[in-house]
Ligand SMILES: [Zn+2]
Ligand SMILES: [Zn+2]
């Protein structure tokens with residue numbers, strides 16, 4: 001079935017650095033269009049202002065900003081960058097950014113951050129700092145004098161998404177079918193160039209020499225492992241792990257969108273798509289404490305431990321005690337932005353989406369931060385998409 005020349009064996013890393021393009025290269029590539037991104041610069045702070053605060057989950061990153069208040073209060077333009085580096089570093093469908101006008105200064109009070117130089121740039125030219133404790137990103141990157149700031153750590157929204165960049169590099173268009181198509185966000189602009197090319201991912205073969213597996217890897221390649229399909233043993237009735245096999249497609253695993261505040265403040269993404277897979281099925285072996293390769297952990301609540309790469313900051317794992325009745329039966333959430341599915345970012349040959357029931361969407365807005373408008377559009381559109389494509393929008397259990 002597979003051309004043997006295209007097969008890589010499970011375990012070893014598979015990073016395609018030559019395919020990665022930094023924002024410096026990509027955003028310059030959209031050239032004429034990119035100037036419209038900086039229209040936020042027309043905003044002048046000359047009257048009442050409202051102050052907003054951002055904080056990562058552990059409190060290491062703290063930022064404040066003053067935005068025009070009163071009549072002058074119009075939302076700043078925000079963008080979703082679906083480039084390969086954004087998807088892999090956030091562990092989701094991309095980076096969600098608001099571009100600050102040059103006149104608007106961000107004040108930050110933060111502890112030590114870890115630096116990671118984006119592939120394809122000189123040292124220090126374009127790095128993507130992240131919190132060394134909880135893994136949240138601090139995306140303050142400057143392009144043409146404007147700060148590009150993550151939307152996800154703020155206590156309230158002061159932006160509106162107006163554009164999507166490089167969505168075609170996701171191969172299956174990733175998030176696009178779930179994005180707003182109606183008011184007030186119907187005017188999303190798409191910026192695609194040929195600058196961001198996703199490598200042609202090929203199936204990975206397990207160490208037994210025949211089993212088809214799916215590669216998951218952080219952006220720097222320090223964390224790299226593979227996932228099999230649900231085995232006969234896993235699918236046996238009465239087995240605890242069987243409940244994580246996709247109900248309508250027995251050869252796939254369950255996947256869902258997590259909008260919870262805890263996930264947002266650790267991943268710096270408005271939501272993370274998680275795929276649920278038994279830990280013991282991963283190759284090479286992932287230990288129960290998740291300390292392997294370049295993985296670091298952060299306990300974000302009594303029940304939840306998160307795993308991210310200490311070298312590049314990519315979000316990789318979610319481990320909840322609710323899905324770990326015993327050491328042999330631990331089920332991990334794997335951040336789907338790390339996957340290298342040949343069919344595309346939604347990995348539809350590997351997962352069934354719980355399209356009918358979002359998780360944690362009640363923790364968006366109402367003083368909890370996040371973006372209620374974007375959230376409601378996505379949770380509605382994934383339902384419609386699933387109904388149209390699969391004739392149903394599943395609401396299966398994920399615990
Ligand atoms: Zn932190
Ligand atoms: Zn990007």
Ligand SMILES: [Zn+2]
Pocket residue numbers: 218219220221222223294309310311312313314
């Ligand atoms: Zn890494």
